[in-house]
Amino acid sequence: MATDPQGTRSQFQHFIPQFLLRNYTHKFAPPPTPAQGKKKSKRKYERGKFRGDAVAYNVKLDAETLAIDESPVNTILGKVDMYVDTTKPTTKEQYRIESRFSKMESQASYIFRKIVKSFEAGDPALWLTRDERDLLRKFLFLLKYRNSAFHRRFYHDSFEDYFADDRGHLLDYMRDKGFSRLTDVWFHNLETIMALEMDPEGQWIHDLPNRMYRMDAKWFVAHVQSMYMAICTPANPTDDEFALTDNSYGVFEGPNAFVRDAKTGKVEPAGWANFHEFAPVSPKLLIVLRSFLLPAPLEDQDPKIRELRECWRYNAVDDVHGLDTKSQLEDLPISKALNNYSRIVNGRLELLYGEDGTSRKDHKFLFSFFKIKTKHVNKINSFFFDNSYRCSRIVFGTKTAFFRALEWYMTEPCTTAGKKIYGEDAHLQQKHLEKLAALMKAMGSTRKAVWTEMDPPLIPDYEEARSRLDEFQRIAMKMAAEPSGQEPAHVQTYEDLGGKSIVEDMGQAGRMLQLQLNMDMWSVGVGKEIRARNRRLLLYSYLRLPPARFWSFLKRLRIMLLSDGNQLQPCVGLFWEYTRHDRPEDIFARVRKLIPRSEKLNHLMYSTVLNDVDREKFPELNIWRKPTSLLEFMTFKVLPLANHLLYIPGQIRNCGIAEIEELAERQEELVFRQEMYNRPEFDDPRFDEVDKLELLTRFLVRSKFKKALAGKLDARLLHEFKRIFFEFTFPTPPTLEEV
Known part of the structure; x- marks a missing residue:
């Protein structure tokens, strides 16, 4: 701890709590010194690195040449005065965020110790109460929300420097609430979540968006409600370990689409899906959060639950990234925790006698320790390595396990291990991979490191597309709550065609297009006449649909045809098209009264779109x-x-x-x-x-x-x-x- 010129004591504040970092430590053993007769060595070591002190193996990533180091845990994975609120008059108020973190860490550390002790005792599983589980879930979100990436997100002198894609929403929120600094929003959100009481009835889900920045509140709700928790350990504990980086708790696995703005040349985010998140506990323990979008065999025995899951998955993943999109950890052998209020009967979950499906405080959950293969451990570590180019350290338990994980990551094909260079950070990614490759060689590898450069698809004007997307989201929310009122032109076009729910029809239109693509794929190898007949029959069935839904289908069809029919565009491009109201087919909404038969109207719009696409x-x-x-x-x-x-x-x-x-x-x-x-x-x-x-x-x-x-x-x-x-x-x- 140091003192600044004004006399305020500075603090080194950790992204990752020291009680977790200690799980990665070993006792420091300095190299022997030359014998000096009978006198004891008076060699001095740096602070925290005397014989027997707790240190962790790590790689300091901002060094020009990477090397293995041993560092005391109180000196790594943190930043000086990260949560200091300089607008407050007293030291106590300035450091209130860190003080709250300390109290919450104390509560959470008990649960983590419980997990570690149960694992070390050889137990196959352990019970957690609902309060323990909820506290753990809240804490895992905070580990993500307070990491270095969010420090970069909120620490700006001016709002003009804010780079996240919610600029419009955040600016509106700051004006409404009277916040003058971005950090004020971050601190307020952190305090609100830490103080949150997660009642079993779930009232907190409805209250939280009214108590903090709505976008991040919804993100927290999704983190807790749409992902389940499982605990993993390497099936090969001798050779495999989980690494740890500054942002490990913020890394996700899933498709991540980007586009290049033709106007500015910049690479921008266009759509992503979060299948898995990770929380390293120790080199041998890792908590995995798995999305409810992925299959859950026990729950999917209920047709209604399975249908709902498939519907959500289509809208969130398949509709944006393609039907064949899969998780790289699809076969990860994990499942939801069992509990004390249900049982498995003939492969299906049934509530116990006296249970009515209501969540109660006395409910408990049984978490197993799932053993996962080397290929899964390697992939999880590769996600950490792939996102570490902005990190300060990679921490690990043993040198040998780290070397095996690093060599796999650097030499594995990019289709399975990432290493794709693109966008504004391309130079950082390139340099980072070059330094990791040099470290791999220095550690004794003779294999060749590989990575690749990629160029995302072009979009005419990203800022305009983002503003249209924001507008569309606001309109969709407004239509759901207040259907009346003057709507933007593209929504008015949809409603003039008889539409009632543009969000629902967009989803259905996506399924229509995917069915058309599937039918063509299934017909490969059959005669041309049969394929043409199949297309014709499918089109005839579509022409009988309500015009608003068919209009939505035509918007998607245009995107596919203009992208050479190989895949659907990312969601930014999709909303770019949906929020246009000046396409030739849109004229038919304004002359709807002349064409009473929906099938005829749909046919006219279909012909119009195809000919317009040809002209383009x-x-x-x-x-x-x-x-x-x-x-x-x-x-x-x-x-x-x-x-x-x-x-x-x-x-x-x-x-x-x-x-x-x-x-x-x-x-x-x-x-x-x-x-x-x-x-x-x-x-x-x-x-x-x-x-x-x-x-x-x-x-x-x-x-x-x-x-x-x-x-x-x-x-x-x-x-x-x-x-x-x-x-x-x-x-x-x-x-x-x-x-």
Whole structure:
């Protein structure tokens, strides 16, 4: 402890409590000194490193050349005066956060000691009360929320330097509550969580968002309610150990998507899913938090629970990252704790007599010590190593176990061990991996270290997309609570099509698109005619859905088609598309009254989207210019444009708008009677007589379109509808001469 110029005593405050760090220590044994006759050695050692003192093996990551060190636990994994509130007048008030932490650590240390003692005694499992479990869960969240990453998040001189993706929400909160500094929000959140009473009835879940910054309150609730806890130990304790870094308690396992902002060139977060989090207890013990999105065999015996889990998983994971997205620890052999209020009967959980499903204070939970394989220990350590480029230390129990874990991480393919360099931190990641590779060599490895660079997909304007996402989330919440009121244009479009819940329809639309992709995948190897029939039947079933849901499906379809059909875009790109209201198909929401049949309306929007996508993919292509060579002719024939011009939209006399259908029948009869399709200026080898009949009918209908709908729409809307209708929905030649 030191004293600053004003006389205030400074404190080294730990990211990770010393009672946990001590589980990684051994007694310091200094190297022998040369004999000096009968006199005792008077060699001096640095403070905390005399013979028998508790020290921990670690690597100091900010050193230019990495090496194994032995350090006293009170000097590592912390920062001087991290929680000091300099706005308070007295030392006691300034250090109140650290004082509260100390009290809570004292309570939590009892539970951790209980776990360690039970494990060391060879017990297969141990019981924890509900209060003990809840305190442990709260403490694990605080270990994450107070680590070095959150210090970087909140310690800024100006709000302009705040880098997290909730800037708008946080600024609104600070204005509402009168906070002038970012650290004020952090300190208030920490104090609120530490003081929180987690009643068994769960009232705290509803109260907490009103007592602190709502976004972080919801995060804490999700951390406690949507993940279950399990305790793991290496099945091979001789060789395997769990490492520890500054931010181990904040590391998660799961898909993490990024995009590159085409406007700024920066790499930005686009979507992530949290499957697992980790809390090292000792080199031989690790608490794993597992997401409820992953299968739970006992609970999934109940069809309703399984269906609900699959629905949540689709919306949170599959919809953003793809249906084949899996956890790297999917096969981790863990399960939920058993309890004293239920039993397993024929593979299913049943409540004991007298239990009604209500949570009570006297409930207890039986946590097993799950033995996990070397491959799982290596992967978990790799998550710590992969996220350590901003850390100060890697701490471990023995040199040999650390060397094995490091060598596996540095030499394993990047598909299983991370090491992907990208974004603003690329230079830090690169240098970090180079130093770890040098350390691996210095420790005796002869294997080659590998890592890779990646370039995320482009998005036109990330800031605009984020603001749209924020707007969408606010609107979705507002619609759920207060359905009335003036909505933004994209929400108004959805509601004009008859939509009631845009969030629900977005999820259903995602499943529709995934089913379409699956059907194509399942049809690989069968004949083209069968595949085409399957697609047709699926489309016909979709066309019968409510227009608002089909409109949501078309938004997703556009994203897939413009990304070459290989995968869905991350969620930022998805909301970018959803919050647009100026796409050609959106015009149909404003003319909904002209098209009473939903199936016809959906068909018109479908044709419009496909043709709009083609224009975006082939902007330089003039589809109405006659091919002048065999090569051009073949190009026009193989492009999807030819199909979208005629086959997809069909005949204009079946468009679903009564006035236009009547007009089209008269014009088609005129074209047929006068054999206009045989005129020389319409001599185009791409079209047969039936095609020419349809295109000429559209051409004549266009000239009388406004007259046929006079009085049905206002002049400006009618003009815009005509343009969209003949440019995208039923593509029509500009003039006969150009045809």
